[in-house]
Amino acid sequence: MHRENEQAAGVGLGIMSQIPKTLLFLLLALAPPGCAVPGAPSGCPRASTCPAPPPANAVKVFAKREGEATRFYVENQEFCEITMTFEMTLANLKGERQFPCTMTFPAGQVSEAFALSPIKAGVKSEYSYTSYYKLGSNCARHDDSYAYQLPYSPGNEHKVTQGFDGSFSHRGANRYALDWEMAEGTWVRAARGGIVVRVKDQSSLGGPTKQFDPYDNYVLIRHDDGTLGHYCHLQKGGCVVKPGQGVAAGQVIARSGNTGFSSGPHLHFCVFKTKNGRERQSVPVKFKTDTGNLVIPTAGHSYRAPEIQSASVRSISAGTAAQGSLVR
Numbered sequence: 001m002h003r004e005n006e007q008a009a010g011v012g013l014g015i016m017s018q019i020p021k022t023l024l025f026l027l028l029a030l031a032p033p034g035c036a037v038p039g040a041p042s043g044c045p046r047a048s049t050c051p052a053p054p055p056a057n058a059v060k061v062f063a064k065r066e067g068e069a070t071r072f073y074v075e076n077q078e079f080c081e082i083t084m085t086f087e088m089t090l091a092n093l094k095g096e097r098q099f100p101c102t103m104t105f106p107a108g109q110v111s112e113a114f115a116l117s118p119i120k121a122g123v124k125s126e127y128s129y130t131s132y133y134k135l136g137s138n139c140a141r142h143d144d145s146y147a148y149q150l151p152y153s154p155g156n157e158h159k160v161t162q163g164f165d166g167s168f169s170h171r172g173a174n175r176y177a178l179d180w181e182m183a184e185g186t187w188v189r190a191a192r193g194g195i196v197v198r199v200k201d202q203s204s205l206g207g208p209t210k211q212f213d214p215y216d217n218y219v220l221i222r223h224d225d226g227t228l229g230h231y232c233h234l235q236k237g238g239c240v241v242k243p244g245q246g247v248a249a250g251q252v253i254a255r256s257g258n259t260g261f262s263s264g265p266h267l268h269f270c271v272f273k274t275k276n277g278r279e280r281q282s283v284p285v286k287f288k289t290d291t292g293n294l295v296i297p298t299a300g301h302s303y304r305a306p307e308i309q310s311a312s313v314r315s316i317s318a319g320t321a322a323q324g325s326l327v328r
């Protein structure tokens with residue numbers, strides 16, 4: 001299991017009356033993820049072993065009353081678009097959307113999500129909602145023709161220990177992930193260029209059960225087709241890139257490790273697109289090797305990165321996301 005953060009953006013309540021100008025809108029800050037360490041009685045033994053909290057208030061949902069209507073807005077200060085799902089309970093209110101609804105919001109701006117308006121005049125109206133988001137766009141279409149670089153240094157060779165549909169953990173949303181055997185501290189390089197959108201390397205814990213999943217160190221890179229590359233189990237303090245930074249294919253991004261849900265030192269790599277506020281879906285990818293062929297790496301085989309990689313990166317902006325598309 002390898003997950004980037006799924007985050008609850010907020011929960012809210014609203015009571016609207018036709019006559020008074022009162023609007024009760026309550027946003028409840030959610031507690032950060034727990035710090036319980038498997039096997040430990042409670043709490044966090046050392047601050048450095050806690051999972052990194054999500055960026056504070058990177059995404060906000062807020063509502064504004066405009067006449068009879070209540071308009072909902074999403075402010076997204078992440079470094080890439082987000083896909084958010086709203087679950088809504090309404091009394092005497094109707095929306096422009098059917099709920100639950102899933103929408104994608106571009107990076108670095110405030111976007112209107114939808115509006116609610118009363119069904120009957122003179123009757124009290126109420127709403128409550130919960131929203132969740134994941135990084136990435138639900139409109140991303142993977143460029144299947146892209147030739148990925150092996151995510152390690154030119155001339156190096158690593159063995160694949162788990163391929164697509166691997167029985168240990170490459171199931172479901174992670175079915176198209178790959179694991180390469182890799183000594184801790186090995187340089188990891190970007191398999192494809194893009195914008196770094198999330199970096200976590202504070203954790204020093206790892207182990208062979210799902211309980212260790214929150215302790216995964218990782219780098220997440222947004223590609224120009226809207227998909228995201230996920231590099232996992234990195235060494236504590238091993239990341240050399242920052243969120244918002246552009247990276248080229250072949251560029252060093254981190255040192256490998258054995259953190260999170262990991263049965264031994266290795267690099268887990270996966271490209272995925274986002275389905276909704278709770279789910280993502282991995283996509284199959286192909287790699288260039290020193291043979292000159294494009295391959296889908298398979299378990300038990302070793303692959304050498306070409307001595308000379310053709311580093312290239314297209315101009316990419318974190319703010320060029322598709323906007324406001326809807327999946328019901």
Ligand SMILES: [Zn+2]
Nearest residue numbers: 177178179268
């Ligand atoms: Zn894996």
